[in-house]
Amino acid sequence: MDDWTRFTAQPLSGGGVHVWLSSLDACVPCPDSLSLLSGEERTRLAGMGNALQRQRFSAGRVLMRRIIGQYVDQAAQDLQFVRGDNGKVELATADGRAPLHLSLSHCDGHIGLALCRDAIVGLDLETTVRRCNRDMVADRFFTAYERATLCGAQPHEQARHFFLSWTLKEAYIKATGEGFRTHLDQIGFSVNRTGCIRFDALPGGDCDQRRWSFAHLELPDAMFMALCSPMGAIRKSAVRVHQMGPDGGAHLLHALRYCQTQPFMAPVA
Numbered sequence: 170m171d172d173w174t175r176f177t178a179q180p181l182s183g184g185g186v187h188v189w190l191s192s193l194d195a196c197v198p199c200p201d202s203l204s205l206l207s208g209e210e211r212t213r214l215a216g217m218g219n220a221l222q223r224q225r226f227s228a229g230r231v232l233m234r235r236i237i238g239q240y241v242d243q244a245a246q247d248l249q250f251v252r253g254d255n256g257k258v259e260l261a262t263a264d265g266r267a268p269l270h271l272s273l274s275h276c277d278g279h280i281g282l283a284l285c286r287d288a289i290v291g292l293d294l295e296t297t298v299r300r301c302n303r304d305m306v307a308d309r310f311f312t313a314y315e316r317a318t319l320c321g322a323q324p325h326e327q328a329r330h331f332f333l334s335w336t337l338k339e340a341y342i343k344a345t346g347e348g349f350r351t352h353l354d355q356i357g358f359s360v361n362r363t364g365c366i367r368f369d370a371l372p373g374g375d376c377d378q379r380r381w382s383f384a385h386l387e388l389p390d391a392m393f394m395a396l397c398s399p400m401g402a403i404r405k406s407a408v409r410v411h412q413m414g415p416d417g418g419a420h421l422l423h424a425l426r427y428c429q430t431q432p433f434m435a436p437v438a
Contacts, residue, residue, distance in 0.1 A: 178239035185407040186285045186396065188292065189236055190388070190422070194221075194278040196228040196415040203227060205234050205246045229280045232413070233273065240284060241268050255348035272343050281394065288402030291344030293336045297328040297391040307331065310338065312357035329387075334358045336395035337366070337383055344381070344397040360385060384408050384425045396425075 181187050206214065210230050217223045234245035237260065241248075249261040260267045272292040274281040277299055283292035307316050315334050322330045337358040342351045359367040366383045382403065384396040396408065408425035 178236065179409070179411070181240060181284060181286060182407075183287050184403055185409070186283060186290055186398065186403055188394070188396070188408065188410040189232075189282045189284075189413055189419075190294075190394075190410065191232055191280050191413040191415075192278060193225040193228045193232075193275075193280055196232065197224060198227050198231045202231045205231055207249070225275075225278060229275065232280065233282055236282060236413075237269065237271065237284070253346060255342075255346055255350070257343060257346060257348075272340075274339075274343075276392065279390075279392065283396060285398065285403070288398050289344055289346075291340040291342070291397040293339035293343060293395050295332045295336050295339075295393050297332055297393070303328070303331050306335070310335075310353040312354060315357050315359070318359060329393075332393040333360050333385065333395075336393045337368075337385060337397070340383065340395040340397040341381065344399075358383075386410065386423055386425060388422070 179187060203211070203214075206227070214223055214227055217226060231245075234248055238245035238248055241260070250258050251261045253259055258271065258273050260269055260271060262268065268286070270285045270287075270289050272283040272290045274283075274292045274294040276294040277296050279294060279296070281292050281294040283290045303319075307319055311319070311334060319327055319330050319334075334357075337360075338353050338356065341356065342348050342353070345351065356368070356370050361367070364385075366385065368381070368383065380400050381397055382400045386394045388394055394410070409421060410423040410425060411419050412422050413419045
């Protein structure tokens with residue numbers, strides 16, 4: 170059973186980003202916690218036939234409400250959420266100006282929630298144990314440069330290269346709000362051994378790579394995380410990643426910094 174009532178939000182200053190990670194499979198919301206869900210959320214929950222799906226959905230929504238409620242000083246059950254045109258969950262307010270920007274990501278029983286007061290943020294979580302046809306995804310969504318890098322990597326490094334690029338792409342389209350309307354095969358990423366992120370776009374595309382900054386992190390349990398926000402909106406060394414347990418206890422996993430992206434040394438075409 171969860172004891173997330175113990176949770177206390179950390180101070181989030183301007184220009185900072187907080188990321189909260191948790192395992193949904195380790196969390197079973199107590200019956201009282203389900204009263205925090207909205208009518209629409211309870212309807213969705215009732216329509217799920219799979220027990221694991223129901224458990225993960227309810228745990229994720231209760232956790233999200235507990236965390237965000239603390240940051241905006243509002244009762245968890247009173248929070249209202251809306252979905253943008255691309256399906257991104259946003260905090261609804263009477264004046265339409267969100268006091269908190271958020272990005273939500275789910276991955277194989279794990280949840281990630283990124284919060285920022287001053288700027289939009291995009292978050293993606295992926296795990297290398299996720300079943301997917303990496304070659305098919307790369308053929309469709311990767312640039313020629315990314316595909317060449319992937320093919321040239323040692324077999325034991327290919328999954329790492331794939332998920333580094335993929336999480337950065339997903340974080341980008343979550344931040345921009347364009348979703349898969351973005352031509353992902355026209356934007357490319359590379360991360361060198363020092364952690365420098367290289368980002369470029371094919372000529373004629375609609376992406377201005379100078380507008381965006383990124384952070385990435387390799388997590389335990391073969392997981393990758395990436396963040397994206399507008400360039401200059403986030404202070405350097407202002408990303409704090411926390412792990413939250415089912416008892417409401419939390420600890421700081423990492424303190425990150427956003428990288429000012431550099432253009433590729435080689436063309437992405």
